[in-house]
Amino acid sequence: MNAIPFGMYVPGDSILHRLDPRVKMGATLLLMVLPFAVHGLAGHIVLSTFLLALVLIAGVSLSDLGRTLRTVFWIAFLMFFLYLFTTPGEPLVAVGRIAVTRQGVLSAGIQIYRLCLLVISASLLTFTTSPVQLAHGLEAMLFPLERIRLPVRELAMVLTIALRFVPTLQEEIDKIAKAQRARGVDLSAGGPLRRARNLVPIFVPVFVSAFRRADELAMAMDARGFRGAAHRTHMRKLYLGLQDLLAALVVLGLALVTIWLK
Amino acid sequence: MDEKIIQIEGLSFTYPDGHRALNNISLTVNRGESVAFIGPNGAGKSTLLLHLNGILRSPNGAVKVLGHPVAENYLRLIRSKVGLVFQDPEDQLFSPTVFDDVAFGPINMGCPEAEIRQRVNQALQQVQMGGYEKRSPHHLSVGEKKRIAIATVLSMNPEVLVLDEPTSNLDPRGRWELIELLRGLPLTKLIATHDLEMVRNLCERTILLDRGRIVADGPTPAILTDKLLLAEHGLAPPIVGQA
Known part of the structure; x- marks a missing residue:
């Protein structure tokens, strides 16, 4: 009953836990796009090494990570066979008209690898950011929408109270x-x-x-x-510190490098 | 010391379903008094308490707090002066941390940030819960939750503390600790309860309600020793031989 499938918050005090939630959300978005934007073996190696390093820094245990990845097992399973049997190319094994091609094996592997990176990036955010921090970050990011009379503060309050209950x-x-x-x-x-x-x-x-x-x-x-x-008095203001700036630069740098690497 | 802090003149209240909960209630509470409201379930105790903070309002200004009628234009003032603590702390603590919950009132009042911090600190000290700021209210014990619930209204610097069943669901130790704590708070107190032992130890005046009416109002020792009166209103074992 307590199993919240997708990356439950794991309390901790790593640098990832302390970063501003807005930076983390932005970085996560970028990291989720990267596996699809990078097109070179070197780039992919850098990217996955970086993600693995983040997992270690966050202090997430491998079994927690494994549990998160298991949630997408059936999607991965389905994807694997779809790519395996539907990609045209040079056949490796053929049974009647159904053929497993070299390209099929390759692209099935790549798609599953991408899916795993996607899940790891997303769960890094939820592993290291409490739901309440996420709500605050969301509130701060959506705050400009107050101009068009969207009740952002009320919505954030509703969200926090709902989470609390x-x-x-x-x-x-x-x-x-x-x-x-x-x-x-x-x-x-x-x-x-x-x-x-x-x-x-x-x-x-x-x-x-x-x-x-x-x-x-x-x-x-x-x-x-x-x-x-x-x-109400505005209490919980989020401040971007030096480490937040650095983190943003690191992720941006990583994006540029991995895309540039062929 | 004889400043009238709460004046009620001929207050009646009927719920939308037609149930008449209060019937012509009149009473005055002076500053510094500690008053118990006792009576069987459904006597109107809670309904009366809700009128003191303007959650329920009588249209004809029957209730006055600090001389002001409990009406729309005085609500802000009155809600900061009358702190209302509900029976189930689980229903009032809704923030992710104890700090946020205690700060909720002052934040609503629009206090500046430094003052909010100072008020939260002070309120938590008053209920002996300093150091709990970052804890999640959900994970506290019932007794601790009760105290935090009290702190959430103390942070608004009230002059009157209104409590609905403060000792319900507490174990004996938690109950005595709470009674001691309430005794130490230098505020006017109005307490609705079935806990006659607490009344004896905490309130010098007792008002007995039944079916929406005040049946008795006087010094606690006089009322709590009147076995016949208590039995008649279901607060003591029935006296043998009485119809």
């Missing part, structure tokens, strides 16, 4: 499921339709209590003088 809700579901099981509801009995129906006695009380919670939360916010985000 995920574990609370999870505990509640757990508690209610236990209570219903104690009264004899068998959650795993029957076919898919029956099992879906079994969830009704869990979700109804969960929703009821979530609404009650929301109501009380709104009252508690009201009682503490909340009048919308516009009246």
